[in-house]
Amino acid sequence: MSIVLGLFNYWVVIALMMIGFYLVIATSNLIKKIIGLNIFQTSVFILYISIGKVKGGAAPILEEGTELYANPLPHVLILTAIVVGVATTALGLALIVRIKEAYGSINENEIREKGGTT
Amino acid sequence: MLVATALASIFIRDLFAVIMVFGIYSLVCAGFFLNLNAPDVALTEAAIGAGIAPILMLGTLALTRHSWDPEPHAKKSKHNPLLPLIVVTITGAALVYASFDMPHYGDVTAPANNHVAPRYLQDSATEIDIPNVVTSVLASYRGFDTLGEVFVIFTAGIGVLALLGFLSDGSGRKYWQFADTASLRRHTVLHVIAKILIPLILLYAFYVQFHGDYSPGGGFQAGVIFATAFILYTMVSGLQAVYKIIRPEFIYLMMVIGVMLYAGTGLVAMFMGGNYLDYNALDHHDPVHGQHLGILLVELGVGICVAAVMMSVFFNFAGRGIHVPEDNKEGGQ
Numbered sequence: 001m002s003i004v005l006g007l008f009n010y011w012v013v014i015a016l017m018m019i020g021f022y023l024v025i026a027t028s029n030l031i032k033k034i035i036g037l038n039i040f041q042t043s044v045f046i047l048y049i050s051i052g053k054v055k056g057g058a059a060p061i062l063e064e065g066t067e068l069y070a071n072p073l074p075h076v077l078i079l080t081a082i083v084v085g086v087a088t089t090a091l092g093l094a095l096i097v098r099i100k101e102a103y104g105s106i107n108e109n110e111i112r113e114k115g116g117t118t
Numbered sequence: 119m120l121v122a123t124a125l126a127s128i129f130i131r132d133l134f135a136v137i138m139v140f141g142i143y144s145l146v147c148a149g150f151f152l153n154l155n156a157p158d159v160a161l162t163e164a165a166i167g168a169g170i171a172p173i174l175m176l177g178t179l180a181l182t183r184h185s186w187d188p189e190p191h192a193k194k195s196k197h198n199p200l201l202p203l204i205v206v207t208i209t210g211a212a213l214v215y216a217s218f219d220m221p222h223y224g225d226v227t228a229p230a231n232n233h234v235a236p237r238y239l240q241d242s243a244t245e246i247d248i249p250n251v252v253t254s255v256l257a258s259y260r261g262f263d264t265l266g267e268v269f270v271i272f273t274a275g276i277g278v279l280a281l282l283g284f285l286s287d288g289s290g291r292k293y294w295q296f297a298d299t300a301s302l303r304r305h306t307v308l309h310v311i312a313k314i315l316i317p318l319i320l321l322y323a324f325y326v327q328f329h330g331d332y333s334p335g336g337g338f339q340a341g342v343i344f345a346t347a348f349i350l351y352t353m354v355s356g357l358q359a360v361y362k363i364i365r366p367e368f369i370y371l372m373m374v375i376g377v378m379l380y381a382g383t384g385l386v387a388m389f390m391g392g393n394y395l396d397y398n399a400l401d402h403h404d405p406v407h408g409q410h411l412g413i414l415l416v417e418l419g420v421g422i423c424v425a426a427v428m429m430s431v432f433f434n435f436a437g438r439g440i441h442v443p444e445d446n447k448e449g450g451q
Contacts, residue, residue, distance in 0.1 A: 018206045018209065035175070053223065059155045062251060074230070077263075079162045084267050086167075094435075
């Protein structure tokens with residue numbers, strides 16, 4: 001039972017990661033692929049934050065009388081990663097817009113067909 | 119619940135609904151982070167995942183949708199869904215197997231919690247004297263990392279500008295001259311509410327920026343919240359009205375100033391006899407005060423850069439929406 005409780009967070013992360021992975025490789029719509037990538041990314045965020053959690057610890061803001069804090073290092077890494085993530089997502093979406101303008105579609109299969117003829 | 123919303127994004131076909139579900143997913147994520155004692159991360163995720171990211175996705179959707187087939191999904195996908203499913207299941211099973219070696223959730227003795235983290239928690243009170251350890255690690259101990267991240271954001275902003283901005287638009291039209299698309303202008307209720315909200319959002323952004331040393335917050339979150347206020351104004355009043363307040367050139371300039379403020383603080387520390395980004399050198403008599411000054415400047419640089427990049431990205435998406443239909447008409451004839 002303790003194994004299940006102790007590792008449950010990681011299993012949630014794995015499930016999310018696989019859902020994102022499936023979206024990326026199985027869908028042909030480019031916007032959906034980006035959403036899949038984002039879900040994959042969030043699963044990694046949750047993994048880091050779960051690692052940084054300390055049972056009974058407080059949020060890492062120093063206070064008198066508190067001894068145990070959550071690990072601040074993963075928080076730093078992830079909060080910058082979130083902002084970087086949205087910046088790169090914006091870049092990906094901008095690429096999609098340009099692809100749409102060049103090929104008239106955001107569906108991978110249709111783009112392949114057109115790419116062969118032009 | 120997270121898994122449920124993520125699964126929903128596989129099965130829903132309508133892209134609009136998928137994006138909305140993704141926003142909900144991010145909000146649930148933010149709650150989850152708060153539950154894991156990471157208020158800084160939760161604040162960021164709520165502002166970005168539930169705020170900016172869906173807006174950008176909707177923008178893309180608006181730009182790419184108008185000449186779609188009425189039922190683009192009616193065509194059977196060439197992909198066989200079975201093969202990816204098998205790949206995903208095998209990878210997932212391998213990862214679950216690996217997870218048995220992981221330290222249990224909330225374990226104080228886990229390796230991740232035992233190397234540098236205790237040092238940050240114990241010594242930052244005397245070395246930096248800022249209650250929010252996340253801020254001191256972000257801006258001081260790991261200043262180089264953060265500088266790198268800011269440059270990545272800056273580069274992404276430049277990339278979007280190069281792909282969608284007016285610089286690549288060879289036709290020579292100035293894109294802020296077009297009539298604005300916001301049909302929302304006529305809605306009085308929206309106008310009034312936005313007018314009440316925008317100053318509050320801006321005030322909150324400044325609070326998060328300058329109170330980041332003592333409570334959850336800092337440059338990254340404040341920049342995003344600041345940008346949100348302008349995005350709200352754009353949606354209600356249109357792009358033209360915003361460009362009356364800030365010229366796009368000014369936003370591009372602010373992107374550079376933000377990055378230079380960060381990198382420049384490091385250089386000043388170097389000139390004053392320390393290492394690069396070593397804020398102790400900023401004040402020789404009182405190193406702790408030097409740390410405060412350094413962190414304040416660096417966070418300000420981050421905030422300015424993030425806010426400017428987010429605004430320029432959104433404005434580029436919005437500006438594109440105004441004249442893309444014409445391009446397509448010309449192309450179609």
